[in-house]
Amino acid sequence: xxxxxxxxxxxDYGEARVIRGINLEVRDGEFLVFVGPSGCGKxxxxxxxAGLEEVTSGELWIDDRLSNDVHPSARGAAMVFQNYALxxxxxxxxxxxxxxxxxxxxxxEVDAAVGQAATLLRLExxxxxxxxxxxxxxxxxxxxxxxxxxxxxxxxxxxxxxNLDASLRVQMRVELSRLHAELGTTMIYVTHDQVEAMTMGDxxxxxxxxxxxxxxxxxxxxFSPDNEFVASFMGSPRINLLNVSVDHAGVLVLxxxxxxxxxxxxxxxxxxxxxxxxxxxVGFGQTSGIPGVVELCEHLGGEVISxxxxxxxxxxxxxRRAASHGVPARGERVLLDIDLNHALFFDERGCRIA
Numbered sequence: 001x002x003x004x005x006x007x008x009x010x011x012d013y014g015e016a017r018v019i020r021g022i023n024l025e026v027r028d029g030e031f032l033v034f035v036g037p038s039g040c041g042k043x044x045x046x047x048x049x050a051g052l053e054e055v056t057s058g059e060l061w062i063d064d065r066l067s068n069d070v071h072p073s074a075r076g077a078a079m080v081f082q083n084y085a086l087x088x089x090x091x092x093x094x095x096x097x098x099x100x101x102x103x104x105x106x107x108x109e110v111d112a113a114v115g116q117a118a119t120l121l122r123l124e125x126x127x128x129x130x131x132x133x134x135x136x137x138x139x140x141x142x143x144x145x146x147x148x149x150x151x152x153x154x155x156x157x158x159x160x161x162x163n164l165d166a167s168l169r170v171q172m173r174v175e176l177s178r179l180h181a182e183l184g185t186t187m188i189y190v191t192h193d194q195v196e197a198m199t200m201g202d203x204x205x206x207x208x209x210x211x212x213x214x215x216x217x218x219x220x221x222x223f224s225p226d227n228e229f230v231a232s233f234m235g236s237p238r239i240n241l242l243n244v245s246v247d248h249a250g251v252l253v254l255x256x257x258x259x260x261x262x263x264x265x266x267x268x269x270x271x272x273x274x275x276x277x278x279x280x281x282v283g284f285g286q287t288s289g290i291p292g293v294v295e296l297c298e299h300l301g302g303e304v305i306s307x308x309x310x311x312x313x314x315x316x317x318x319x320r321r322a323a324s325h326g327v328p329a330r331g332e333r334v335l336l337d338i339d340l341n342h343a344l345f346f347d348e349r350g351c352r353i354a
Contacts, residue, residue, distance in 0.1 A: 002028050002063050002076075002153040002186040004049060009058035011044055011210075018044055020210040021058070026154075026188060031180045034190045035197040036207030037233070042190045043158055045207075049188065050079045050156050063153050076153035080160050084139040086131040086146075093118075093127040096145045110149075117145040120182065121175075137168040141175070148183075157189040161196065173200055194234050198222065206230050228350035231276050237305050237318040240282065241346075244275045252340070255313040257290050259338060272353060276344035279305060279320035282336055284328065289335030292317070294328050308336060 004026040011019035019041045026032045034042035047053040048060065051072030060067050067075050086095050094101075096117060097110040105113075118124050121141045131139055140160055147155060157176075161169045177200055180187055191197055197204045198218045206213045206221065206229075214226045225231035231239045245253045252259045252275065291311045298305040304327045306319045317336060321327055328334050345354040 003061070004154060004186065004188065005059075005061035006045075006049075007059040007061070009045070009048065009060065010056045011041070011048060011053065012056045018210050019048075019056075022210075022212055024205060024212060024215065026186060029184050029186055031177075031187045031189065031200060031202045033197040033201035033204045034188065034207060035194060035204055035233075036192065036213075038192060040207040041210040042192075042207045046079075046156050046158055046188060046190050049075075049154070050077050051075050052079075077156055078147035078150045078152035078154075079156040079158065080140075080143050080147050082159045082162050084131070084143045086139060086142060088131050090130070091127065092123060092129055092131075092134070092142050092145075095131070095142055096149055099146065099150055113149040113151075114145070117148040120148065120179065121145050135168075136164050137172055140164065140172060144176075144179070153186065155185055155187040157187065159191055160189075161191075161193075169196075176200065195236065198234070204234075206233060208233075224352075225276075225344065226352055228274060228276070228346050228352075231344060231346075231352070235278060237279050237320070239344075240275075240277045240279065240315075240317045242275045242277070242315050242317075244272060246272060254290065255310060255315070257310075259290075259340060271347055272345035273348045274346040274350070276346060277338055277340075278342065279318040281339040281342040282317055282319045283321070283339070284319065285335035285337040287335075289337045291333065291335055294330050294332050294334060297327065297330055299323065308334060310336070 006022050006024045009019055009022040010017065022045060034045060036042050044053060048055050051070065055068050062075050062077065087098070090098065093114050097114045100110045100113060118127055121144060123141055123145060126134065126138060134142065161172050164172060173196060189200065201218060203215060203217055204221050205215045208229050214221060214230045221230060221234050225234065228241060232241060242254055247253050292308040294306050295309050295316065296307040302323055304321055304323050306321065306327060308317045308319060310317065344352055347353050
């Protein structure tokens with residue numbers, strides 16, 4: 001079983017604690033994504049799994065083997081980095097087969113392994129080329145091929161698409177997802193890009209300040225976040241987070257406006273201090289709603305994201321709407337309709353309560 005189990009993992013650099021007691025099981029054959037902002041500890045955690053960083057305390061298990069003190073080469077993990085780290089004087093074939101060659105494998109074995117990986121990655125026609133002759137996406141596929149030939153128990157990806165342009169990133173997301181489906185090998189993927197996390201992961205672990213804030217499927221993370229941090233980090237545009245109160249009748253109040261259809265609230269939501277609502281759950285009303293002014297429109301082809309400043313307040317709400325439906329222009333006065341059936345409620349600590 002190619003599981004990775006983390007038990008109370010801590011990492012200190014001197015007096016600075018960067019990983020603060022992480023517990024997690026990466027299931028056999030799973031594609032798990034570590035996502036979070038810069039400095040949250042996700043890459044440090046990946047490097048500890050690879051053996052490139054020492055574990056300060058806790059237990060790291062790979063394939064049911066305690067691996068804290070196991071040499072990186074013996075852990076059965078292969079890592080793909082952000083920078084391709086290819087040898088410029090070697091051909092694609094030599095780069096991919098180098099680890100097997102230095103391990104003393106026969107030339108026939110090396111050639112067979114390289115050939116299989118090249119077919120999987122559609123690199124057959126490039127085996128005789130040098131890295132300088134390849135595009136960024138092709139170089140990254142060679143780096144992945146170099147990992148594949150080792151037949152690892154676990155693949156570790158450290159932001160492998162960060163150096164690619166937008167179109168290549170989309171293409172490589174598809175390629176990596178296809179690769180996982182064909183190989184069925186456990187994969188752990190680090191990124192700060194929530195779109196990559198949502199589109200690629202079987203599950204997502206959201207890191208925040210050296211801790212895992214939530215683990216779940218992409219849809220669980222998006223629709224049922226445990227707290228404000230997860231709700232705001234996952235999703236584009238960012239979720240609308242609004243300061244609210246509850247009046248004596250149990251109706252939700254935003255600034256000077258009572259939100260239609262909100263009361264009486266469930267008991268658990270009666271202490272709500274923040275309301276979270278996705279842009280797709282805010283619409284433009286015809287005759288009623290919260291008044292405001294459109295400050296900005298982002299035209300994205302098939303849809304438009306409008307940003308609306310509510311009258312008498314500092315709140316700026318994002319509204320997602322299909323372009324074909326007609327969208328108010330910048331500076332236009334509008335009425336906003338918030339669908340509270342999809343709203344999230346948070347307490348004063350930022351924890352979700354309903």
